[in-house]
Amino acid sequence: MGMLQREDLKASRPDGRMPGWLRLINGPQTLGRGPLFWIVFALTIGAAVVYPAFADAWSVGNTAYFFCWVFMALGLSLIWGYAGSLSFGQTAFFGLAGYTYGVVTINFGAAYGLTIVGVLLGVGMSCLGAAVLGYILFYGRISGVFLGIVTLSTTLVFATFMAQTAGSQWAIGDARLGGDNGMTGMPPLTIPWAGGDIALYSGVPLYYLLLAMLVICYLGLRVLVNSRFGNVLVAIRENPHRAEMLGYDIRRYQLIAFVIGSGLAGLSGVLYTAWGQYISPSNMDLAAAALPIIWVAVGGRKDLTATLVGTLVVLGIFQNLTIFGSYYAFVIMGLLLVIVVVFLPEGLIPGLVKFFGRFRKRKEGMS
Amino acid sequence: MTILRTEKLYKHFDGVKVAQDVNFSMEHGEIRCLIGPNGAGKSTFFKLVLGEHQPSSGEIYFSDQKITKLRSFERVKQGIAVKFQVPGIFSELSVWQNMQIAVQNHLHGDSMTSAIDKALAFVRLTDKAGELAGELSHGEQQWLEIGMAVSTEPRLLLLDEPTAGMTPEETARTGEMIQELNRKGMSILAVEHDMEFVRQIAHKVTVLNFGEIFAEGTINEIEANEEVARIYLGTADDDE
Numbered sequence: 212m213g214m215l216q217r218e219d220l221k222a223s224r225p226d227g228r229m230p231g232w233l234r235l236i237n238g239p240q241t242l243g244r245g246p247l248f249w250i251v252f253a254l255t256i257g258a259a260v261v262y263p264a265f266a267d268a269w270s271v272g273n274t275a276y277f278f279c280w281v282f283m284a285l286g287l288s289l290i291w292g293y294a295g296s297l298s299f300g301q302t303a304f305f306g307l308a309g310y311t312y313g314v315v316t317i318n319f320g321a322a323y324g325l326t327i328v329g330v331l332l333g334v335g336m337s338c339l340g341a342a343v344l345g346y347i348l349f350y351g352r353i354s355g356v357f358l359g360i361v362t363l364s365t366t367l368v369f370a371t372f373m374a375q376t377a378g379s380q381w382a383i384g385d386a387r388l389g390g391d392n393g394m395t396g397m398p399p400l401t402i403p404w405a406g407g408d409i410a411l412y413s414g415v416p417l418y419y420l421l422l423a424m425l426v427i428c429y430l431g432l433r434v435l436v437n438s439r440f441g442n443v444l445v446a447i448r449e450n451p452h453r454a455e456m457l458g459y460d461i462r463r464y465q466l467i468a469f470v471i472g473s474g475l476a477g478l479s480g481v482l483y484t485a486w487g488q489y490i491s492p493s494n495m496d497l498a499a500a501a502l503p504i505i506w507v508a509v510g511g512r513k514d515l516t517a518t519l520v521g522t523l524v525v526l527g528i529f530q531n532l533t534i535f536g537s538y539y540a541f542v543i544m545g546l547l548l549v550i551v552v553v554f555l556p557e558g559l560i561p562g563l564v565k566f567f568g569r570f571r572k573r574k575e576g577m578s
Numbered sequence: 579m580t581i582l583r584t585e586k587l588y589k590h591f592d593g594v595k596v597a598q599d600v601n602f603s604m605e606h607g608e609i610r611c612l613i614g615p616n617g618a619g620k621s622t623f624f625k626l627v628l629g630e631h632q633p634s635s636g637e638i639y640f641s642d643q644k645i646t647k648l649r650s651f652e653r654v655k656q657g658i659a660v661k662f663q664v665p666g667i668f669s670e671l672s673v674w675q676n677m678q679i680a681v682q683n684h685l686h687g688d689s690m691t692s693a694i695d696k697a698l699a700f701v702r703l704t705d706k707a708g709e710l711a712g713e714l715s716h717g718e719q720q721w722l723e724i725g726m727a728v729s730t731e732p733r734l735l736l737l738d739e740p741t742a743g744m745t746p747e748e749t750a751r752t753g754e755m756i757q758e759l760n761r762k763g764m765s766i767l768a769v770e771h772d773m774e775f776v777r778q779i780a781h782k783v784t785v786l787n788f789g790e791i792f793a794e795g796t797i798n799e800i801e802a803n804e805e806v807a808r809i810y811l812g813t814a815d816d817d818e
């Protein structure tokens with residue numbers, strides 16, 4: 212467990228010899244630090260890169276499917292884990308971006324890299340939506356439980372609205388919103404290429420694209436949370452009143468974190484929609500909205516690595532459980548959440564790190 | 579020139595008056611102590627100055643500039659820093675990170691690092707830079723908060739019961755710190771119960787009672803004032 216030492220939490224004084232970006236990527240706001248962590252990190256990436264050579268097509272596609280969700284989880288870790296604002300809005304922005312991708316690509320097709328425009332517009336719409344909702348929330352001084360209630364209501368209203376769009380009058384151009392059945396028929400991500408466009412159906416190329424995006428996103432967020440901005444987010448989480456009295460306009464910081472985190476939910480939304488060529492209100496409803504909370508809480512919301520690992524593990528468990536029936540799976544997920552919240556409120560991974568840290572200390576104390 | 583001045587300041591909470599016609603003023607470079615029985619409205623006065631509460635009526639001036647309508651963080655940026663009565667450190671973060679959050683709003687890079695080093699040395703916490711703030715002793719936590727407040731070199735420092743829970747040695751050391759800051763030109767307004775400490779640091783003393791300025795003067799004048807002794811003794815009896 213040397214790579215996740217509790218003592219590392221205290222490491223603080225920046226090492227003058229380190230270049231700035233390295234200091235940020237390896238900073239105190241992330242649990243996994245130090246040479247051993249980065250060796251394991253490199254090995255994991257290596258394993259992920261060679262994985263498609265050893266796995267069957269279905270498993271590769273399924274792993275790519277899992278990757279689609281992780282952006283939303285990392286976004287929630289930023290909003291809730293780092294900045295301390297519990298948002299149930301992730302699936303609303305996921306859906307908003309997914310539908311936007313559908314509308315753009317169904318109307319304009321996949322040629323000339325237009326699916327990439329669809330991705331950008333989808334993510335842009337979710338950022339815009341988050342900016343509007345976030346402004347009302349944070350500048351209206353809504354916090355704590357009420358933040359959860361308002362974001363959840365917004366999500367459910369949006370899901371309910373989309374569910375009643377079955378009639379043919381509910382269409383944007385050629386894109387039928389489709390009510391409960393959702394929107395289908397959008398093209399997959401397509402990369403313009405000299406010898407003919409490459410359509411990324413759920414296969415090996417998509418897997419690699421998502422893997423690369425995930426690594427970039429993860430590392431980028433590490434830099435963000437260890438930067439000045441990240442320091443202020445953590446300060447707001449720990450003691451918002453004190454943060455304001457140190458001269459920070461905390462509403463602005465909360466809003467920016469909310470927009471970035473919700474934009475990542477939007478990224479998940481477009482990737483999921485492009486992956487399955489399908490988006491529906493059930494991706495946003497109550498059960499769906501609760502899932503990101505569970506992934507993030509179980510792994511450890513206050514840490515990006517814990518969120519990343521926790522989300523992939525919980526997704527895997529959840530998928531295996533749904534073989535026995537989806538309600539059954541939800542019940543188990545709910546139980547898992549309750550157990551973690553009661554016994555390891557920081558999440559499983561930080562809980563284990565603390566446990567081993569104490570264990571090590573005791574051993575050192577004895578010798 | 580005054581560093582802090584209030585004009586006909588009133589504040590009531592659901593009919594309970596906690597500031598009544600407060601016309602307070604203190605000079606640049608002054609150390610002022612604010613005393614008064616429990617519930618007199620001392621902390622509330624700080625919160626009004628900082629914009630945590632909006633006054634029911636009246637105006638607040640900082641360095642002759644009206645700040646009544648400014649938001650808290652804007653007032654802080656103008657050069658007011660505070661140590662609250664209730665400890666306000668980030669206990670899950672290291673001492674160094676606490677300092678960094680206090681300083682990074684004003685300074686960058688090497689000048690930030692040296693400002694932190696200076697402030698930590700000043701409050702004698704250099705050796706504890708790597709420790710979690712929540713694991714410091716009570717007195718050290720108070721000092722960390724003072725360190726955070728002074729690291730940005732504010733023009734006005736508000737201290738709400740800075741020596742509460744400190745040992746006599748720690749209290750004496752805190753008094754020296756305050757005088758050292760003052761010698762460098764910082765104006766300081768402190769709420770204190772410990773009269774010996776007030777005698778050590780105060781240039782002037784303001785007595786607050788039921789949200790009103792009850793008396794004002796040098797420590798000798800205040801201690802000789804029988805009315806002040808009466809309101810104080812009254813509550814001292816209640817406390818026992």
Ligand SMILES: Nc1ncnc2c1ncn2[C@@H]1O[C@H](COP(=O)(O)OP(=O)(O)OP(=O)(O)O)[C@@H](O)[C@H]1O
Pocket residue numbers: 591594596614615616617618619620621622623663
């Ligand atoms: N937010 C609030 N809402 C209602 N009443 C309040 C509020 N804050 C303070 N009060 C009341 O205002 C009065 C003054 O409180 P304040 O905390 O300013 O007193 P104080 O002089 O600092 O006392 P102490 O010496 O105990 O710290 C008290 O009666 C208190 O109950």
Ligand SMILES: [Mg+2]
Pocket residue numbers: 620621622663738
């Ligand atoms: Mg008080």
